[in-house]
Amino acid sequence: MMSDDASALSTAQRLRQEIENDIASGHLVPGERLDEVTLANRFHVSRTPIREALQQLAMAGMVEIRPRRGAVVASLTPERLYEMFEVMAELEAMCCRLAARRLGPSDALALERAHRACEAVRHDHDAYYRANEMFHQAIYAASGNTFLAEQARLLQRRLQPYRRLQLRVRNRVQNSFSEHERILAALMAGEGEEAAGIMRPHVQVQGERFSDLIASLKLLGAA
Amino acid sequence: MMSDDASALSTAQRLRQEIENDIASGHLVPGERLDEVTLANRFHVSRTPIREALQQLAMAGMVEIRPRRGAVVASLTPERLYEMFEVMAELEAMCCRLAARRLGPSDALALERAHRACEAVRHDHDAYYRANEMFHQAIYAASGNTFLAEQARLLQRRLQPYRRLQLRVRNRVQNSFSEHERILAALMAGEGEEAAGIMRPHVQVQGERFSDLIASLKLLGAA
DNA sequence: CTCATCATTCTTGTATACAAGGAAACGCTC
DNA sequence: GAGCGTTTCCTTGTATACAAGAATGATGAG
Numbered sequence: 156m157m158s159d160d161a162s163a164l165s166t167a168q169r170l171r172q173e174i175e176n177d178i179a180s181g182h183l184v185p186g187e188r189l190d191e192v193t194l195a196n197r198f199h200v201s202r203t204p205i206r207e208a209l210q211q212l213a214m215a216g217m218v219e220i221r222p223r224r225g226a227v228v229a230s231l232t233p234e235r236l237y238e239m240f241e242v243m244a245e246l247e248a249m250c251c252r253l254a255a256r257r258l259g260p261s262d263a264l265a266l267e268r269a270h271r272a273c274e275a276v277r278h279d280h281d282a283y284y285r286a287n288e289m290f291h292q293a294i295y296a297a298s299g300n301t302f303l304a305e306q307a308r309l310l311q312r313r314l315q316p317y318r319r320l321q322l323r324v325r326n327r328v329q330n331s332f333s334e335h336e337r338i339l340a341a342l343m344a345g346e347g348e349e350a351a352g353i354m355r356p357h358v359q360v361q362g363e364r365f366s367d368l369i370a371s372l373k374l375l376g377a378a
Numbered sequence: 379m380m381s382d383d384a385s386a387l388s389t390a391q392r393l394r395q396e397i398e399n400d401i402a403s404g405h406l407v408p409g410e411r412l413d414e415v416t417l418a419n420r421f422h423v424s425r426t427p428i429r430e431a432l433q434q435l436a437m438a439g440m441v442e443i444r445p446r447r448g449a450v451v452a453s454l455t456p457e458r459l460y461e462m463f464e465v466m467a468e469l470e471a472m473c474c475r476l477a478a479r480r481l482g483p484s485d486a487l488a489l490e491r492a493h494r495a496c497e498a499v500r501h502d503h504d505a506y507y508r509a510n511e512m513f514h515q516a517i518y519a520a521s522g523n524t525f526l527a528e529q530a531r532l533l534q535r536r537l538q539p540y541r542r543l544q545l546r547v548r549n550r551v552q553n554s555f556s557e558h559e560r561i562l563a564a565l566m567a568g569e570g571e572e573a574a575g576i577m578r579p580h581v582q583v584q585g586e587r588f589s590d591l592i593a594s595l596k597l598l599g600a601a
Numbered sequence: 602c603t604c605a606t607c608a609t610t611c612t613t614g615t616a617t618a619c620a621a622g623g624a625a626a627c628g629c630t631c
Numbered sequence: 632g633a634g635c636g637t638t639t640c641c642t643t644g645t646a647t648a649c650a651a652g653a654a655t656g657a658t659g660a661g
Contacts, residue, residue, distance in 0.1 A: 165445040166644075167433055191613070201646045202613085203426070207433045210390055214437035222388040223613060223652055238525035245472050249465075302461035389614075414643070424616045425643090446622055446643060603661090610655075617648080624641075631634085 167207035170198055171215075174208060178217050178228055179315040185230030189218060216313060231317070233369050237360065239314060244359035246307045247291065248351035251338065254297035255347030262297035263343065269293040270339050273332055283328050284319055290335060294354075297342070320371040321364065331357070390430035393421055394438075397431060401440050401451055402538040408453030412441060439536060454540070456592050460583065462537060467582035469530045470514065471574035474561065477520035478570030485520035486566065492516040493562050496555055506551050507542055513558060517577075520565070543594040544587065554580070 164172075174194070177183045189209065191202045198205070209226045212218040220226045231239070254262070269290040276282035291311065295304035311318075322328055334357045341350035360368050387395075397417070400406045412432065414425045421428070432449045435441040442452045454462070477485070492513040499505035514534065518527035534541075545551055557580045564573035583591050 163445060165443060192611095203645055203647090206614090207430055210430045210433050211437045214434045220388060222386060224654095225613070235525060238523045241523055242472075242526050242529065245468070249468050300461045300464055302458060303465050306465065426615055426617090429644090447624095448643070605660085606658085608655100608657080610653100612651100612653075614651080615649085618646085620643105620645080622641105622643080625639085627636105627638075629634105629636080631632105 166200065166204045167211065170194075170200070170204055170208035171211045173198070174212060175215070175217060175312070178212075179312055181316050181319070183228050185228050185316070187228045189226040189228065191225075215309070233365075233372065236314075236317060236368065236372070237365065239310065240358065240360045243307075243310050243314060244355045244357075246303065246310065247294065247358050248355045250294050250298040250300075250303060250307060251342065251350035251354045252347040253300055253303070254294055255342050255345050255350055257299040258297055258342060258345070262293070265293045266290070266297060266339060266342065270335055273335060277328055277332050280322055280328060283331075284322055287322070287331065287335075288315075294338075294342075317368060317372070321360070321368060323371070324364070324367050389423065390427045390434065393417075393423070393427055393431035394434045396421070397435060398438070398440060398535070401435075402535055404539050404542070406451050408451050408539070410451045412449040412451065414448070438532070456588075456595065459537075459540060459591065459595070460588060462533065463581065463583045466530075466533050466537060467578045467580075469526065469533065470517065470581050471578045473517050473521040473523075473526060473530060474565065474573035474577045475570040476523055476526070477517055478565050478568050478573055480522040481520055481565060481568070485516070488516045489513075489520060489562060489565065493558055496558060500551055500555050503545055503551060506554075507545055510545070510554065510558075511538075517561075517565075540591060540595070544583070544591060546594070547587070547590050 174183070174189070183189070191205050191209070194205045195202045209218060209220060213220045213226070217229055218226045219229045269286070269292075273283060273286040273290055276286050288311065292304075292308065295307045298304060322331070334353055338350050338353050338357070341347075341353065397406070397412070406412070414428050414432070417428045418425045432441060432443060436443045436449070440452055441449045443449045492509070492515075496506060496509040496513055499509050511534065515527075515531065518530045521527060545554065557576055561573050561576050561580070564570075564576065
């Protein structure tokens with residue numbers, strides 16, 4: 156019944172990860188109801204650990220628990236989404252600044268490898284999305300601040316369903332890739348402010364990109 | 379719109395807040411064991427909602443749950459503490475930048491009031507600590523980014539037990555207050571970068587202040 | 602035909618019972 | 632007397648039973 160790798164994870168934590176994956180991947184859409192009994196049956200456990208997992212997800216901001224009325228996948232208003240991207244942009248810019256100062260040989264290697272992986276799949280949206288995620292994570296790690304890296308990773312995950320939609324826009328992948336290139340060059344040169352300055356608008360959703368995002372949001376809401 | 383209204387709180391959430399307060403206030407010290415039965419008795423509930431509250435606290439990073447071995451108040455290593463202060467400094471700097479751009483009349487009023495409240499109690503460490511907290515929160519709110527404000531508030535709370543110790547250092551309150559003054563002036567003048575530049579070292583724990591913090595940490599650990 | 606009110610049903614919230622993994626204490630051997 | 636294995640007890644993890652608040656559907660009045 157237990158998977159083998161349950162090394163240091165409680166059941167509730169495993170369940171949280173599973174449900175979290177379903178939310179991040181878009182299998183569970185914002186606003187969708189999370190019935191305790193249904194989930195319990197699906198994972199072959201009782202409601203107790205399911206409830207514990209839901210409480211965790213509520214703290215992570217991925218679900219909303221309305222007392223006595225059940226849990227739903229959290230849905231973000233356009234305003235809040237904008238705010239979250241604004242913070243994400245700043246966190247990633249901070250990663251750049253720190254990474255430029257603290258970059259070690261292994262970090263540099265990992266960055267280059269991640270970048271080349273992006274290049275290899277730049278004609279496949281979905282594959283690029285995953286490679287892109289890895290590239291950004293390589294920068295988080297290179298910051299040398301594990302707490303910052305964790306926070307960035309958390310927010311990245313929370314924005315995943317929305318960020319994914321963004322890359323669908325025409326030419327976005329191409330632009331994304333060339334921005335990566337400039338960021339990478341700046342990091343290698345130790346130009347932290349330069350890298351941060353490119354990263355900020357790379358992440359932040361502004362102007363027409365914001366309109367595009369809202370448009371896809373409405374599509375999502377209609378489903 | 380989504381303010382933490384007490385009317386819509388589940389029991390588990392209320393319990394989380396109570397325990398959280400005990401941790402933030404130092405009533406529960408890092409490393410201390412959190413026995414489910416003891417807590418259940420204390421709050422006159424069963425273990426079920428207590429466990430849910432503990433899961434929430436684990437996600438918030440305030441307690442650590444070791445499977446089958448119970449929950450303890452999370453204790454931070456000096457390295458991690460340094461990292462968290464580094465991120466906190468950047469979040470608050472970001473608040474400054476945004477606040478300077480977006481400052482409304484009511485925000486300005488709240489800021490000045492909070493600053494005067496600090497002045498009034500600057501000879502009482504504990505009172506100053508609370509007033510100081512309010513001043514910083516006024517800046518978070520003035521950023522106009524509610525998500526950022528929430529994140530900053532969260533991290534502030536998490537660092538509270540350690541931040542509190544810091545003000546004990548000789549002259550720190552006096553320095554803190556004059557830094558506030560300069561930050562306030564910069565914000566009022568719309569000089570976001572200026573305000574951010576003062577805020578960063580105001581928050582970050584570096585050099586001898588870091589050593590001081592580690593020293594108090596050891597004292598805490600000895601207790 | 603529409604709306605309001607009440608009964609029914611379904612879901613959540615909480616307590617409790619039981620199972621099972623650690624911790625600790627005891628005794629045993631060397 | 633010290634170290635190790637065993638046994639006991641204590642704590643956590645999970646399921647289930649029951650209570651109580653929403654949602655839903657039915658029934659009747661306007």
